[in-house]
Amino acid sequence: MSKRRQNVPEPEGDLPAPVGSDLAPYVVFTQLKKDGPFVYAGWLDAVDAAMAMFFAREHYGQDQKCTQIWTIPRPAIGGTDADHPVSTAEGASRTYRVFRQRGEATVLSSAETIDATSAAVALTEAVKTDPDVEVTWVVAEADIAATGPDDLIWRHTDQTYRLARGYAKTVREKWERVRNQPALAEYEKEELKEAF
Amino acid sequence: MSGSSNVGMHVDHDLHDDPEKLAEFESRVADGHLIEHDDWMPDAYRKGMLKMAEHHANSEIIGALPEGEWITRAPSLRRKLALTAKVQDEVGHGQMLYRVSQDLGKSRDDMLRDLITGKTKYHNVFNYPAPTWGDIAMIQWLIDGAAIMNQKTLADGAFGPYVRTMKRINMEEAFHFKSGEDMVLTLMSGTPRQKKMAQDAFDRWWYPSLMFFGPPDKPDAENLPPMKWRMKTVKNDELRQRFVDRFAPAALDLGFVINVVEKDADGLVVAKRPDEQLRQDETTGHYAFTEPDWEEFYRVIRGGGPCNRQRLALRRLSYEQGQWVRRAILQGQAGLPPAA
Numbered sequence: 001m002s003k004r005r006q007n008v009p010e011p012e013g014d015l016p017a018p019v020g021s022d023l024a025p026y027v028v029f030t031q032l033k034k035d036g037p038f039v040y041a042g043w044l045d046a047v048d049a050a051m052a053m054f055f056a057r058e059h060y061g062q063d064q065k066c067t068q069i070w071t072i073p074r075p076a077i078g079g080t081d082a083d084h085p086v087s088t089a090e091g092a093s094r095t096y097r098v099f100r101q102r103g104e105a106t107v108l109s110s111a112e113t114i115d116a117t118s119a120a121v122a123l124t125e126a127v128k129t130d131p132d133v134e135v136t137w138v139v140a141e142a143d144i145a146a147t148g149p150d151d152l153i154w155r156h157t158d159q160t161y162r163l164a165r166g167y168a169k170t171v172r173e174k175w176e177r178v179r180n181q182p183a184l185a186e187y188e189k190e191e192l193k194e195a196f
Numbered sequence: 197m198s199g200s201s202n203v204g205m206h207v208d209h210d211l212h213d214d215p216e217k218l219a220e221f222e223s224r225v226a227d228g229h230l231i232e233h234d235d236w237m238p239d240a241y242r243k244g245m246l247k248m249a250e251h252h253a254n255s256e257i258i259g260a261l262p263e264g265e266w267i268t269r270a271p272s273l274r275r276k277l278a279l280t281a282k283v284q285d286e287v288g289h290g291q292m293l294y295r296v297s298q299d300l301g302k303s304r305d306d307m308l309r310d311l312i313t314g315k316t317k318y319h320n321v322f323n324y325p326a327p328t329w330g331d332i333a334m335i336q337w338l339i340d341g342a343a344i345m346n347q348k349t350l351a352d353g354a355f356g357p358y359v360r361t362m363k364r365i366n367m368e369e370a371f372h373f374k375s376g377e378d379m380v381l382t383l384m385s386g387t388p389r390q391k392k393m394a395q396d397a398f399d400r401w402w403y404p405s406l407m408f409f410g411p412p413d414k415p416d417a418e419n420l421p422p423m424k425w426r427m428k429t430v431k432n433d434e435l436r437q438r439f440v441d442r443f444a445p446a447a448l449d450l451g452f453v454i455n456v457v458e459k460d461a462d463g464l465v466v467a468k469r470p471d472e473q474l475r476q477d478e479t480t481g482h483y484a485f486t487e488p489d490w491e492e493f494y495r496v497i498r499g500g501g502p503c504n505r506q507r508l509a510l511r512r513l514s515y516e517q518g519q520w521v522r523r524a525i526l527q528g529q530a531g532l533p534p535a536a
């Protein structure tokens with residue numbers, strides 16, 4: 001422990017003035033298998049796309065084995081849910097990625113792309129294609145930041161120290177030894193009596 | 197780690213709520229639907245959920261402090277890696293829960309500042325000291341164990357964002373608990389000195405872990421908003437009983453003596469005697485036990501615990517030392533860290 005931590009100074013005066021706004025929210029999707037869909041992993045706060053990707057790799061990329069990560073600024077999402085109002089602004093045709101959540105107990109995952117002149121048009125079409133879902137999102141492909149296809153995300157070293165299953169075997173063995181100890185002591189006592 | 201069971205949860209119906217909307221909300225909750233943060237909800241529910249999620253988030257980041265002190269002193273490289281990952285997980289839990297709270301309408305900076313100034317609280321259990329490696333083993337076994345039991349029931353709640361966060365957090369808690377169990381098993385199969393270290397730590401942590409589930413329930417707990425609205429789903433006393441039924445026999449198997457203790461102002465045990473109440477009822481299967489000292493519990497909540505001052509002073513130091521980073525990224529101001 002550092003000296004600084006051992007002798008934390010007695011606080012004095014007011015806290016420094018607040019710096020201002022919170023960071024901006026980014027939504028993170030991870031691809032668990034090569035060529036598989038990108039599934040919703042969660043969200044995080046960052047100041048820009050580069051910082052979002054850096055945090056996403058650290059936080060979500062190390063969570064479970066994954067091959068690629070997408071990060072999306074939250075305002076870029078147009079959805080059928082109230083959280084993500086869809087933009088009706090018309091422009092040149094763009095490619096939109098569709099995400100669908102099938103039911104309450106499932107997570108959003110990526111599906112086909114649609115070319116459209118606005119997010120609202122893309123969303124309407126995506127809903128028409130597959131209406132029986134919980135939530136549909138569309139995001140312009142240009143707004144999705146992605147890791148490279150050959151990026152190393154999951155560390156290829158032994159990570160079992162940070163997983164429950166990394167302890168299952170040794171814990172079981174140690175419990176067996178602890179629980180057998182009285183029996184073992186009893187047995188040794190009996191054996192000693194017999195032998196001497 | 198952590199959990200939000202002992203947040204002072206006083207939630208009242210607001211007389212101004214539209215009775216029709218309130219009835220619809222309550223029937224959705226009763227039918228097992230999840231409430232999302234943009235759904236209509238009683239004002240008291242929004243405030244109560246914010247208080248609960250914020251308290252939980254505060255607890256996660258303060259809870260990392262006693263364990264963080266031991267990273268440099270871990271007894272092996274694998275234990276050091278595991279403890280580092282565990283502390284990182286806890287701070288990550290804090291991040292996730294601050295996000296849930298932000299969606300309920302409070303900015304992260306306000307939450308961090310309110311924690312430091314004492315306007316909001318964190319879990320009582322983190323006001324106790326961790327003087328030995330045995331304490332680290334006990335925190336991961338007993339406190340993370342208690343946190344899993346509590347958070348599993350919170351994952352059956354009604355508020356969607358909080359429920360989903362609990363599910364995710366619980367996966368990581370399983371690692372914390374298992375590695376704690378491994379450490380306790382290692383100490384209790386070790387030398388007499390290791391066993392003594394573990395027993396002393398057990399004496400320090402057994403009662404804080406029983407208090408973890410919060411004070412005894414009010415008689416009509418089921419009908420009060422926190423349970424009626426499924427912000428929490430199981431009563432404190434019931435959770436405490438489940439914990440004792442699970443951990444008392446395991447502790448006895450390991451060779452621990454379960455003691456009733458007296459502590460000094462530093463949280464160290466000055467007197468102990470075996471808990472004479474502790475035995476299994478043959479008909480119900482439940483273990484009887486001596487109740488925690490609830491006066492101590494309230495004293496610690498009010499700031500009179502052995503480590504309250506130390507924890508908040510360190511949190512404040514971190515906040516002040518991080519200010520230049522916030523300025524740099526939020527206002528684009530170049531800067532240098534303050535001299536250490």
Ligand SMILES: [Fe+2]
Pocket residue numbers: 197198286340343368369372
């Ligand atoms: Fe934990």
Ligand SMILES: [Fe+2]
Pocket residue numbers: 197198256285286289365
């Ligand atoms: Fe935690």
